[in-house]
Amino acid sequence: MSRRHWIDDWRPEDATFWEETGAKTARRNLIWSIFSEHLGFSVWLIWSVSSAFLVAQGFEFTPSQLFFLIALPNLIGSLLRVPYTLAVPKFGGRNWTMASAGLLLVPTLGFAYAVTQPSTPYWAFCLIAATAGLGGGNFASSMSNINFFYPSAKKGAALGLNAAGGNVGVALIQFLLPVIVGGAGIFGLVKASEGGIHLERAAFVYAGLAVLGVIAAYFFMDNLTDAKSSPKEQLSVVKSKQTWIMSFLYIGTFGSFIGYSAAMPLLIKLNFWVPEPAPLGTGIYFAYFAFLGALIGSATRPLGGWLADRWGGAKVTLGAFIGMVVFTLAVLWTLMQLTPNPDATPAIAFDNQSWFPVFLGFFMLVFASTGIGNGSTYKMIPAIFRREAELATTPGTAEREAALAGATKKSSAAVGIIGAVGAIGGFFIPIAFNSPWVTNPLDATKSAFIAFTIFYAICALVTFAVYLRPQRARVGELADVRI
Known part of the structure; x- marks a missing residue:
């Protein structure tokens, strides 16, 4: 095996080595x-935005089927995060980045085929949507890899930037896909295609970019020899209660970000828009605004990492959850002002759209809070394992150095476990918005936001009780070093 892109000497905590x-x-x-x-x-x-165009392209799917279609990739993506994390120490960060980028050809080309065949059954759409979960696994392997490259003092910002760059992909696909496929212009400034909607165009664009990703990783990335570890060594983090506490908190932050991002186009479409009169219908056209939440959540993620580097991850995470409670209640209040529109009546959609700016503003604040929480929680993970290693060893000893190296490997493995559990929230949120036990879609949305508010309040209490309360046991000691 060629050693050209393998780095054998990597000492990020050595100030001289790092600078030079x-x-x-x-x-x-x-x-x-x-x-x-x-x-x-x-x-x-x-699928989060393309699902809203499937009906326009001639596929007769119910809202329930569409919500499940956008939830399915989130479930598969969350499950794949564990093996993707284990792949980095096994194959090398550069090598696995090449492989994972190449695997994106499966969901993109499958998507392109399905949407051009009017006879494609719903079960086939579900199967192809599930393969889009391959893209969700990329997050875990990417974060695990970058965690090895940076010193502890810079991990918050580095991981925040890495995650934000990925997260903004959600906003970009939701912004560009309607334009690429001819479903909408850009805020009405660019005219939609007169030749109808062609969803396959977006798939071909991203298939080409996936090939470019393979080539870029081949030429410009590296593998770290020190990042090697066995699956058994990595999976030892499942025995740590810190892994599961942080997984629970990450459901609240990242699970909300990815779940809301996936559901937002359909939420706007069902509550604020009807298709008559064509072509843009009445009310708020979802394609113009669907990307904003993901964009804001992505932009605030590095801010959360930076604030955590400065003030401590636990404090910032607590603040993020408090913000999510307050702003989710505000979104719920806005929904209370709407009139249910089960028959897609233009008059009702017209009345509801007056509340859309308020709804959108509060929802953007929810997204901003999730982004800050995403950045701060990922700062906490390496800090927790590093502090545990410090508490168990004596400064200046070989044992301490070995423990710190082991802590980096553990935190990288924990990133995958925590990311996998957290992403499951992205599956349940779209499902909750289409609660089968609630007849009216608007009532289902309200009940979902009530449940989310309660969950965020529990997350805030857990953050305070475990990491910030005055009477601390060993876990509490970690708060003293700005976790």
């Missing part, structure tokens, strides 16, 4: 890691 060699190499790998993860997120969420 490490920073430049880490930055280069970070840039291309962001690119690959960005593509993964775009493919992962390609």
Whole structure:
């Protein structure tokens, strides 16, 4: 095996090494890691906005079927995050980035075929949508890889940037797909295609970008020899209660981000828009606004990492959950002002649209809070395992150095486990918005937001009780070092 792209000597905690060699190499790998993860997120969420166009392209699916279609990639993507994390130490970060980018050809080409065949059955759409989960796995392997490259003092910002670059793929696919496929212009400034909707165009664009991702990783990324570890060593983190506490919190932050991002186009369409009169219908056209939440959540993620580096991850995470409680209640209040529109009546859609700016504003604040929480929680993960290693060893000893190296490997493995559990929230949120036990779609949406508010309040209490309360046991000691 060629050693050209393998780095045997990597010491990011050595200030001299970092300034002379490490920073430049880490930055280069970070840039291309962001690119690959960005593509993964775009493919992962390609169904979130395309599902709203399937009916226009002639497929007769119910709202329930469409919500399940956008939820399915989130479920598969969350499950794939564990093996994707294990793949980085097994094959090398560069090598696995090439492989994971290449795998994106499966969901993109499958998508292109399905949407051009009017006879494609619903079960086939579900199967192809499930393969989009391959893009969701990219996040875990990318974050695990970048965690090895940066010193502990810079992990919050680096992981925040890496994650934000991926997360913004959600916003970009939701912004560009309607334009690429001819379903809408850009805020009405660019005219929609007169030749009808062609969803396959978006799939071919991202298939081409996936090939570019493989080539870029081949030429510009590296593998770290020190990142090697066995699956048994990595999976030892499942025995740590910290892994599961952080997984629970990450359901609240990232699960909300990805779930809301996936559901937002259909939420707007069902509550604020009807298709008559054609072509743009009455009310708020979902394609113009669907991307905004993901964009804001992505932009605030590095801010959350930066704030956590400065003030401590636990404090920032608590603040994020408090914000999510307050702003989710505000969104719920806005929905209470709407008139149910089960028959898709233009007059009702017209009346409801006056509340849309308020709804959108509060919802954007929810997204901003999820982004900050995503950044701060991922700062907490390496800090927790590093502090545990410090508490168990003596400064200046070989045992301490070995423990710190082991802590980095554990935190990288934990990133995958926590990311997998957290992403499951992205499956349940779209399902909750289409609760089968609630007849009216608007009532289902309200009940879902009530449940989410309660969950965020529990997350805030857990964050305070475990990491910030005055009477601390060992876990509490970790709060003293700005987790």
